[in-house]
Amino acid sequence: MTDDPWVPPVVLLAVDLVILTLRESRLHVLLVERGIDPYKGSLALPGGFLQHDGEDITAAAHRELSEEADLDVEALSLEQFGVYGEPGRDPRGRVVSVAYLAIAPRLPEPSAGTDAADAGWQSADSVLLGDLELAFDHRRIIADGVERARVKLEHSALATAFCGPTFTITDLQDVYEAVWGISLDPRNFYRKVQKTEGFIVPAGTARKAATGRPARLFRSGPCTVLRPPMTRPAEAASVKE
Amino acid sequence: MTDDPWVPPVVLLAVDLVILTLRESRLHVLLVERGIDPYKGSLALPGGFLQHDGEDITAAAHRELSEEADLDVEALSLEQFGVYGEPGRDPRGRVVSVAYLAIAPRLPEPSAGTDAADAGWQSADSVLLGDLELAFDHRRIIADGVERARVKLEHSALATAFCGPTFTITDLQDVYEAVWGISLDPRNFYRKVQKTEGFIVPAGTARKAATGRPARLFRSGPCTVLRPPMTRPAEAASVKE
DNA sequence: TTAATAGTGTCTCTGAGACAATATAGT
DNA sequence: ACTATATTGTCTCAGAGACACTATTAA
Numbered sequence: 104m105t106d107d108p109w110v111p112p113v114v115l116l117a118v119d120l121v122i123l124t125l126r127e128s129r130l131h132v133l134l135v136e137r138g139i140d141p142y143k144g145s146l147a148l149p150g151g152f153l154q155h156d157g158e159d160i161t162a163a164a165h166r167e168l169s170e171e172a173d174l175d176v177e178a179l180s181l182e183q184f185g186v187y188g189e190p191g192r193d194p195r196g197r198v199v200s201v202a203y204l205a206i207a208p209r210l211p212e213p214s215a216g217t218d219a220a221d222a223g224w225q226s227a228d229s230v231l232l233g234d235l236e237l238a239f240d241h242r243r244i245i246a247d248g249v250e251r252a253r254v255k256l257e258h259s260a261l262a263t264a265f266c267g268p269t270f271t272i273t274d275l276q277d278v279y280e281a282v283w284g285i286s287l288d289p290r291n292f293y294r295k296v297q298k299t300e301g302f303i304v305p306a307g308t309a310r311k312a313a314t315g316r317p318a319r320l321f322r323s324g325p326c327t328v329l330r331p332p333m334t335r336p337a338e339a340a341s342v343k344e
Numbered sequence: 345m346t347d348d349p350w351v352p353p354v355v356l357l358a359v360d361l362v363i364l365t366l367r368e369s370r371l372h373v374l375l376v377e378r379g380i381d382p383y384k385g386s387l388a389l390p391g392g393f394l395q396h397d398g399e400d401i402t403a404a405a406h407r408e409l410s411e412e413a414d415l416d417v418e419a420l421s422l423e424q425f426g427v428y429g430e431p432g433r434d435p436r437g438r439v440v441s442v443a444y445l446a447i448a449p450r451l452p453e454p455s456a457g458t459d460a461a462d463a464g465w466q467s468a469d470s471v472l473l474g475d476l477e478l479a480f481d482h483r484r485i486i487a488d489g490v491e492r493a494r495v496k497l498e499h500s501a502l503a504t505a506f507c508g509p510t511f512t513i514t515d516l517q518d519v520y521e522a523v524w525g526i527s528l529d530p531r532n533f534y535r536k537v538q539k540t541e542g543f544i545v546p547a548g549t550a551r552k553a554a555t556g557r558p559a560r561l562f563r564s565g566p567c568t569v570l571r572p573p574m575t576r577p578a579e580a581a582s583v584k585e
Numbered sequence: 586t587t588a589a590t591a592g593t594g595t596c597t598c599t600g601a602g603a604c605a606a607t608a609t610a611g612t
Numbered sequence: 613a614c615t616a617t618a619t620t621g622t623c624t625c626a627g628a629g630a631c632a633c634t635a636t637t638a639a
Contacts, residue, residue, distance in 0.1 A: 186427050295601080
């Protein structure tokens with residue numbers, strides 16, 4: 104064993120995006136089908152390696168976000184929530200992946216029945232509980248990301264990021280119910296949300312559905328931290344419906 | 345411009361440890377003096393590069409923890425809380441650092457006045473507010489780590505990790521006051537802590553200080569998640585004392 | 586007895602949970 | 613009028629905050 108000067112090992116750095124949205128009042132996550140060989144054909148999170156040596160990690164996450172989904176990147180919430188670098192997780196070598204959580208509002212349908220761009224949205228329940236084949240350790244990353252979203256809904260105004268620019272209180276309640284996987288009392292929810300200063304601000308009256316009283320519209324307010332927080336019921340590990 | 349096959353850039357991966365403890369009822373962080381040239385002589389967080397190519401990141405954090413402080417690694421709480429990989433943060437090249445938060449109980453003094461090993465413990469206030477010269481972006485990492493500790497104290501039983509195997513309720517209160525930087529009512533604290541099921545369990549009676557009624561001793565209980573959480577007062581950004 | 590710290594009791598107010606009642610639209 | 617949804621009230625109970633009081637030790 105010679106006395107070579109020690110040099111630190113290098114790793115490949117990647118970003119993975121857990122992009123969540125609501126579809127039919129259920130939490131969905133954006134997945135893509137891998138086109139190249141490690142796990143080719145399997146579903147995986149959007150993401151990839153740093154593009155060039157000087158690219159910032161957050162910038163890479165934003166870039167992937169605008170590549171994979173073509174969303175208004177600036178308006179989206181995007182937050183780092185974990186690092187995954189277990190030695191064996193990628194057969195190509197030592198890959199360390201920084202995981203980001205993004206929340207997207209319900210997008211307008213790509214076209215008519217064109218679920219080609221739509222194919223990527225998968226129900227979070229089926230991904231987490233089902234036997235869907237996922238690449239790498241992406242099932243765990245999704246689980247961690249969803250859990251992070253659940254916690255953030257308690258303490259921040261993140262829920263409004265699931266909605267469009269304006270929304271009704273019922274829309275907002277749907278977000279909480281879908282992400283937490285439980286049912287909430289509409290009356291208590293209404294009271295709570297209204298009382299929380301700066302969470303949502305009025306934005307006119309809606310002309311919405313076919314039947315029933317029209318709901319008031321709101322847009323997200325200035326406050327990002329909810330005080331007091333939204334309280335998640337104790338049995339919030341049960342599955343909805 | 346030729347059509348070379350694109351290869352992803354590589355980075356050097358490091359871990360940095362924010363090790364917190366209590367000394368004289370004030371929050372302290374462990375810093376070391378850098379011996380080699382980037383920022384040589386400045387204070388920095390304990391940490392370093394991965395040692396070999398197959399080393400797990402968490403394992404590297406544990407290794408650094410037992411190297412820098414020689415603490416009982418198994419007993420310590422150690423949790424990843426962020427990634428710092430801005431391109432310009434290290435003059436040596438592209439270094440991405442995974443930050444860990446560790447909590448250590450008050451250690452027995454290294455010897456008599458031997459503050460050689462003691463020199464590393466710096467007051468968190470002076471580090472965050474002061475003009476102490478810190479290497480890299482370590483001041484921000486410390487700020488993020490301290491903030492993480494503050495939040496975790498609300499929702500988990502982390503506070504007991506600052507104490508020894510047994511402690512009094514006043515000891516525990518000191519932890520909350522030091523980390524949050526506020527004063528708490530001893531009577532309400534007592535009631536709250538006692539009522540929280542599984543947080544702390546009795547462990548005999550103390551024979552403690554020179555004067556006053558001896559306090560009961562406790563050890564940390566089985567519950568790690570506090571329900572309901574400890575509520576941090578609103579003005580918890582003010583400085584204590 | 587006094588000093589010093591440990592621990593208990595009480596009152597009030599806010600906020601969560603359960604649930605009834607009213608308002609406003611379309612048909 | 614009837615149906616469906618939105619919005620407002622009311623009651624009760626748990627828990628936080630403020631504060632007075634009792635208990636147990638050493639000197």
